[in-house]
Amino acid sequence: MGLGKQIRLKRIFSHPSGRLLSVAVDHFTVYNLGLPPGLRQIKSTLEKVIAAQPDAVTMHKGIATSLWGQHAGKAALIMQSSGVRPDDSAIEQFGTVEDAVRLGADAMAVVAFVRGASEAHYLRVMADCVREGARWEMPIICHVYPRDAELNIIYTPEDIAWAVRCMVEVGVDIVKVPYCGDAAAHAQIVADCPVPMVAAGGPKTPTLADALGLMADAVRVGVMGGTVGRNIWGDGDIAGAARAYKAVIHDGKPIQEALREVRSG
Numbered sequence: 001m002g003l004g005k006q007i008r009l010k011r012i013f014s015h016p017s018g019r020l021l022s023v024a025v026d027h028f029t030v031y032n033l034g035l036p037p038g039l040r041q042i043k044s045t046l047e048k049v050i051a052a053q054p055d056a057v058t059m060h061k062g063i064a065t066s067l068w069g070q071h072a073g074k075a076a077l078i079m080q081s082s083g084v085r086p087d088d089s090a091i092e093q094f095g096t097v098e099d100a101v102r103l104g105a106d107a108m109a110v111v112a113f114v115r116g117a118s119e120a121h122y123l124r125v126m127a128d129c130v131r132e133g134a135r136w137e138m139p140i141i142c143h144v145y146p147r148d149a150e151l152n153i154i155y156t157p158e159d160i161a162w163a164v165r166c167m168v169e170v171g172v173d174i175v176k177v178p179y180c181g182d183a184a185a186h187a188q189i190v191a192d193c194p195v196p197m198v199a200a201g202g203p204k205t206p207t208l209a210d211a212l213g214l215m216a217d218a219v220r221v222g223v224m225g226g227t228v229g230r231n232i233w234g235d236g237d238i239a240g241a242a243r244a245y246k247a248v249i250h251d252g253k254p255i256q257e258a259l260r261e262v263r264s265g
Contacts, residue, residue: 021054023056054246056075077103077104080094080111096132101136109142140172140173197222208231209259215245219248
């Protein structure tokens with residue numbers, strides 16, 4: 001690993017805990033979510049996210065070029081490059097490593113879905129991005145999700161382990177993958193992964209406490225933090241939700257204590 005990549009990775013994992021909270025605002029077109037306020041009102045959402053001082057923010061390049069300048073230096077920038085959907089109705093790359101370099105990003109995120117007929121295509125795209133990232137000393141973060149025969153995202157330990165190993169095989173620098181829900185199984189997946197692994201924030205949960213509980217479980221078994229979208233920008237208190245995640249990820253605080261601190265603040 002060259003110096004450039006080392007510097008970028010240290011900026012991403014700059015917190016003394018060694019763990020990461022990246023807030024993702026990259027869901028708009030590719031997730032078919034309609035027009036949720038947290039994404040539609042992206043300028044105010046970014047302001048609220050930055051007020052909570054996350055370690056990084058993950059976004060597409062157009063949002064970065066139009067809005068990130070005023071926040072530059074307050075958090076690491078991770079440029080999302082993919083426009084993909086689990087059902088393969090979209091399998092596109094919207095950004096390149098060179099784009100990430102020009103934007104001053106600290107990493108480039110690439111999404112991959114494994115299992116199914118398109119698995120090899122995703123692995124080739126990922127391998128191409130890793131190769132190009134090496135030329136520019138740009139870390140590649142893979143957001144990887146396994147699917148069932150109907151192309152729905154699944155969380156079984158065996159499939160999560162398969163997804164992680166696929167990304168390790170093609171050489172990514174950081175793997176972001178859903179928590180499988182089985183603490184012992186996920187601990188083994190973490191132990192078997194030779195690169196940093198972070199947890200996906202997952203679909204919107206009924207309560208923030210539910211979402212924080214899943215992240216706390218993941219951190220307890222060795223996951224190095226998480227990249228969270230809907231459970232932060234979809235919350236009524238965006239900055240408060242991000243601060244609660246920080247309390248759980250960085251400080252190891254119990255869920256109710258993290259929530260009390262946010263509400264009292």
